[in-house]
Amino acid sequence: MPLRDKIETDYKNALKSKDKNKISTYRLILSGIKDLDISNRSGPEKKETDENDIKKLLKKMIKQRSESIEVFKKSNRNDLLEVEELEVSLLSEYLPKLLGEDETKKICLDIIEKTGASSIKDMGKVMGELKEKYSDSIDFSKAGGILKEILNKK
Numbered sequence: 133m134p135l136r137d138k139i140e141t142d143y144k145n146a147l148k149s150k151d152k153n154k155i156s157t158y159r160l161i162l163s164g165i166k167d168l169d170i171s172n173r174s175g176p177e178k179k180e181t182d183e184n185d186i187k188k189l190l191k192k193m194i195k196q197r198s199e200s201i202e203v204f205k206k207s208n209r210n211d212l213l214e215v216e217e218l219e220v221s222l223l224s225e226y227l228p229k230l231l232g233e234d235e236t237k238k239i240c241l242d243i244i245e246k247t248g249a250s251s252i253k254d255m256g257k258v259m260g261e262l263k264e265k266y267s268d269s270i271d272f273s274k275a276g277g278i279l280k281e282i283l284n285k286k
Contacts, residue, residue: 134183135183135186135226136165136186139158139162140162142154142158143158143159143162146158153215153218153219154222157218157219157223158222160219161189161190164189164193165181165186168181168186169181186226187268190223190226191227193219194220194223194224197216197219197220200212200216201216228268231266231270231271233274233278236274236275239270239275241282243258243261244258244279244282244283246261247261252280252283252284255276255279255280258279258283259275259276259279262275
C-alpha cells in the first residue's frame with residue numbers, strides 16, 4: 133500500500149477511535165503532504181509527489197519535534213514533552229527503521245576506507261557517499277558525530 137494511502141487510512145481509523153492526539157498528528161502530516169503537492173505542481177519542475185518526497189517530509193517533521201523535545205527537557209515542560217514524543221513515535225512508524233550506533237559506525241568505517249578519507253576535510257565526500265547508499269537507513273546526525281570522531285583521530 134502506498135505511504136499516502138496508509139497515512140490516510142490510519143487517519144480515518146484514528147477519527148473512528150476518537151484519539152485526539154493521533155488525529156492532530158495525522159492532520160499535520162496530511163496538510164504537509166498537501167503543501168508538497170501544491171509546491172510540486174507549481175514549481176519549475178512540475179511533478180507528482182512521490183514516496184521519497186513524503187519520506188523527506190516525515191524526516192523533517194521528526195527533526196523539528198526532536199529539537200522541540202530537547203528544549204522541553206531543558207525547561208522541564210513534561211506536558212509538552214509527552215505530546216512531542218508521541219508525535220515522533222507516530223511519524224517514525226512510516227519510515228524504515230534506522231540502524232543502531234554500532235552498525236552506523238561500521239558503515240562509516242567502511243566508507244572512509246573506500247573513499248580514502250584521511251581528515252575532517254574529507255567529511256563531505258564521505259557524507260555524500262553515505263547519503264547515496266544509505267539515505268533511508270542511517271540517522272545522519274549520528275553519522276556526522278561518528279565521522280567527526282573518526283576523522284579527527286586520523
